[in-house]
Structure formats: structure tokens, C-alpha cells
Amino acid sequence: MTWHLPDDDLRAYVAGRLAPPLLWSADEHLKACGHCRAVLAQQTDPAVLEAGWARISDEMDAPRPGITESLLLKVRVPEHTARLLAATPVLRRSWLLAVVTVLVLSIAVGRTATPLLLLATAPLLPLAGVTLSFGPGLDPTYEMAVVAPLHTFRLLMLRALAVLATTVPLALVGSLAMPSFATVAAGWLLPALALTALGLSLMPWLGPVGAPALVGTCWMAALGFNYLVAQHMFFPFTAAGRAGGAVAALAAVALLVAVRNRFENGRHLDTSFRFAARRLT
Structure with missing residues (x-):
């Protein structure tokens, strides 16, 4: 990755204060960036982190409404x-x-x-x-x-x-x-x-x-x-x-x-x- 999430955004992400569209950008970035995931893991309680990944997985797998x-x-x-x-x-x-x-x-x-x-x-x-x-x-x-x-x-x-x-x-x-x-x-x-x-x-x-x-x-x-x-x-x-x-x-x-x-x-x-x-x- 050529860039990483700022520390302020990571802290807001952990606290649940990061609002769209920054939240969507952070979700997408974390899926591909091992460095930011490691930093996030150091700042986050494991149970909270697991719940967050489960939320992302549910959103990715949720059926998209038709026309x-x-x-x-x-x-x-x-x-x-x-x-x-x-x-x-x-x-x-x-x-x-x-x-x-x-x-x-x-x-x-x-x-x-x-x-x-x-x-x-x-x-x-x-x-x-x-x-x-x-x-x-x-x-x-x-x-x-x-x-x-x-x-x-x-x-x-x-x-x-x-x-x-x-x-x-x-x-x-x-x-x-x-x-x-x-x-x-x-x-x-x-x-x-x-x-x-x-x-x-x-x-x-x-x-x-x-x-x-x-x-x-x-x-x-x-x-x-x-x-x-x-x-x-x-x-x-x-x-x-x-x-x-x-x-x-x-x-x-x-x-x-x-x-x-x-x-x-x-x-x-x-x-x-x-x-x-x-x-x-």
C-alpha cells in the first residue's frame, strides 16, 4: 500500500465515531492493508475487533436489493x-x-x-x-x-x-x-x-x-x-x-x-x- 490510515482515523474507527464516507474508505483499506490491521489490533480489544470484522463480513455478504x-x-x-x-x-x-x-x-x-x-x-x-x-x-x-x-x-x-x-x-x-x-x-x-x-x-x-x-x-x-x-x-x-x-x-x-x-x-x-x-x- 502507498498510504495508510491516519492515527486519528484509526482511533475514531475503533471508537465507532468514524462517519461515512471515511468509514467506507477505512473498511475497504483495512481489507487490503496488513500494516493498518496490525496497528488496529494493537489499539483494539480482541472481542471488539472480532465483532467489527463480523460486521464487515455481514455487510459484504448481504444480498443487494434488485431494481x-x-x-x-x-x-x-x-x-x-x-x-x-x-x-x-x-x-x-x-x-x-x-x-x-x-x-x-x-x-x-x-x-x-x-x-x-x-x-x-x-x-x-x-x-x-x-x-x-x-x-x-x-x-x-x-x-x-x-x-x-x-x-x-x-x-x-x-x-x-x-x-x-x-x-x-x-x-x-x-x-x-x-x-x-x-x-x-x-x-x-x-x-x-x-x-x-x-x-x-x-x-x-x-x-x-x-x-x-x-x-x-x-x-x-x-x-x-x-x-x-x-x-x-x-x-x-x-x-x-x-x-x-x-x-x-x-x-x-x-x-x-x-x-x-x-x-x-x-x-x-x-x-x-x-x-x-x-x-x-
């Missing part, structure tokens, strides 16, 4: 909440790429033939995302999420908002390519909110897979019936359909709020983690 987590931390989202949100499976590139692909195909078919495919996919994408974002066997961070110091309902809402924040803007941008953008966007956006809220409301009884599956099946059956009765006049695109979608969305949200306390005892929780979740919330 999503870093952005959430910058907008002052609490660290534990940012970690749970960043771990949401649907925020991965593979999911986003799949959503974009489905929307592009739906819009391409909708422009050349019928918007039935768009109605069958866009409203169900948020619901599918929520299904993949919460529940044993679906979420790779499920165990960590269940024992986190959060009410299960709040955790589910955080994950649902993360899903909506990614899928809805993508679908809205895609809808710009459709004729009568306002009508088309309202035709799938309101049902999407209603289906997502209804699927979440049924999770305490049917689980994270059964509830979305039932809601999605009913939606597809309703679209099929609509297509058989009036092939070119889809109810969600009409004025009555948009009004009905708004009412359905409000009713589904009200139902979700009404059943929020049932999420602590629902089937979506594994028995092995239920007790821990109750103790920590």
Missing part, C-alpha cells in the same frame, strides 16, 4: 414491505413478457375479426397474476410472506396492487391500438376490477386457485353466451354493460372489505404456518 426493491425504497416504502413486493412472482420479466404477448395477440385478432379474445384475456390477466402471487405451491416466498409481521389481508392487497400496477397499464397501452379506445378500455377494465375483487373475496373458502378458476370460468361462460346470442354486440362494450361493470366492481370491492378478517383462517393458509401468522400479526 424493483430499490425503486420502492427510494419512494419510502418500508423495507420489509418493499422486499415482499419485490418478491412478487408476476414482477419477473417472464410474466411481463407473457402478458405483452397475450395482449398483442388479442389486439391483433380483435382488429381483424372480433374483440372477443381481448374480452376473454385482458380482464382475467390481473386475476391470473394474483393467483400466481399468493399461495402455497405458487409463490416461492410464501413461507416468508405468511410469517411476515403483516395482516394477511394487507399482504394480499399489496400483492394485488403490484399485479394491477403492471397488467392494467400494459393492457391500457395495448387498447390504444383498438378502434373506439374509450369504449374498449372501459369494456374490459371494469370487469377486470370486478373479477379480481370477486376472486380475492372467495379465496378464504375456495383457496388461491379454486376461487380465480371459478370466477374465470363464469366469465368465459358469460362471454360465450353473449357471443351465441349477439355475435357482434358484446354487452361489456354497451352503455348498460359499462354501468353494470361499475356496479359489479363496487359490489365486489365491498364484499372483499367485508370478508377481510376471514383471510387469517382461510384455506389459502397452510396449517403449519397459520399459528406463526397469528402470533406475528
